[in-house]
Amino acid sequence: MRIALALGDAGGVGPELAAKLLAHEEIRALDVTVVGDARVLAMGAAHAGVTLDLPVIRPDQVGAGLPAGHVLVDLANCPVEGRPLGRSGDDAGAACLQNFAAVLHLAHAGLADAAMFTPFNKHSMRLARPSYVDEIGFIDAAIGAARSGREFNVLEEVWNARVTSHIPLRAVADALSTDRILSSLRLTAEVMAGAGKPGARIGVAALNPHAGDGGNFGHEDDEILAPAVAAARAEGIDATGPIPSDTVFVRAVRGEFDAVLTMYHDQGQIAMKLMGFDRGVTLIAGYGFPIVTPAHGTAFDIAGQGRADLGATLMAARLGRDLAALNPDRAPRPLPADWARAVVAETLLVAE
Structure with a gap:
């Protein structure tokens, strides 16, 4: 080695x-x-x-x-x-x-x-x-x-993958598409399986507050994220979401998910570094x-x-x-x- x-x-x-x-x-x-x-x-x-x-x-x-x-x-x-x-x-x-x-x-x-x-x-x-x-x-x-490839942040209790990474926050929504999110879910499942975690349970973080609240706070979660999750599930990937990002890591740490897919850099990095910076x-x-x-x-x-x-x-x-x-x-x-x-x-x- x-x-x-x-x-x-x-x-x-x-x-x-x-x-x-x-x-x-x-x-x-x-x-x-x-x-x-x-x-x-x-x-x-x-x-x-x-x-x-x-x-x-x-x-x-x-x-x-x-x-x-x-x-x-x-x-x-x-x-x-x-x-x-x-x-x-x-x-x-x-x-x-x-x-x-x-x-x-x-x-x-x-x-x-x-x-x-x-x-x-x-x-x-x-x-x-x-x-x-x-x-x-x-x-x-x-x-x-x-x-x-994709970047993953890894702690023993949960992994974090993201759809977009080093881009301005104002560009995130325009960079998202159902195909891009589905591709990220596929790669997350593939990498987790290669790391000895087949069938990983993936929580998908919503883009907007309260997952858009039925369109009151944006339509991306209903129109872009939800179809990607549905397509992933149809392929046998254990994905759930979109889940409001202020609770998805709470559910992961409690054991509900093995990984969280976030839509942008700090959406996951803040949670991961709070849990295990060192x-x-x-x-x-x-x-x-x-x-x-x-x-x-x-x-x-x-x-x-x-x-x-x-x-x-x-x-x-x-x-x-x-x-x-x-x-x-x-x-x-x-x-x-x-x-x-x-x-x-x-x-x-x-x-x-």
Whole structure:
């Protein structure tokens, strides 16, 4: 079992969390290919107060037969001397994009069973590449995905999937359609089954207050969401809704649902982070291998202080490991020709 781990934003707690994770007794038993700048990882280890001793290899040395245990692929892409902590920067953003592209290709090629990253900062990434929107679009472009995946927020007691993600709130209603919601329900059922939860019970959160109250507060729930739920049920998916979003998570936590499908980002994120900020995991699913990260951000306010809580990062590593173990026969794919040079040159990243 091998995890490919991309180092997160050098200005935040990502390097510290990576170092703490690699030093954790449970993770020492896993094969982990760390991708990033050796100087960033050393900085993270100093912040974390841990000692790491990883073999270091060049990108052009990556291939079949990687050494067991932990190994660092040094992209030498983010000098840390003189770089301030707690701030966005195009240098940190560019390094994160490179690191992320590399671990995606390693997992896509079968040289890792799961991909993982410590927290990125989207502002840094957009400073480096203004066309960057979110991880989904980046993954699609980087590995030439046949279909887009979806983000799931995962706690032990409930999973959260969403129909739309990183778009303005004013655009949500126009972005919804019966087909899009049905597609999200199908993928949620598929991912949950792949995670060992077949026949998952999915509560569908309404868009409007009181699920539209019969049209008094909007017609989307009756005209768009309800037909999608009915179509999903006709296909054998155990979906219920639309349910007012102020009660759907209450019902899920009480055991009525295994997952909640929400219509937009914060509709689910607020509930999930209130329930488990220090243990929540973001899972990006639908690509043939799990992609995981802690659900919290870069925490610029405590960067460099050694205070970052490992809980969600450790949970992410466990989830990636456990999901990968459910798919042991995944067929490997060849790495792109001269992939190491291409990653370092950023030619595998999303085009402007």
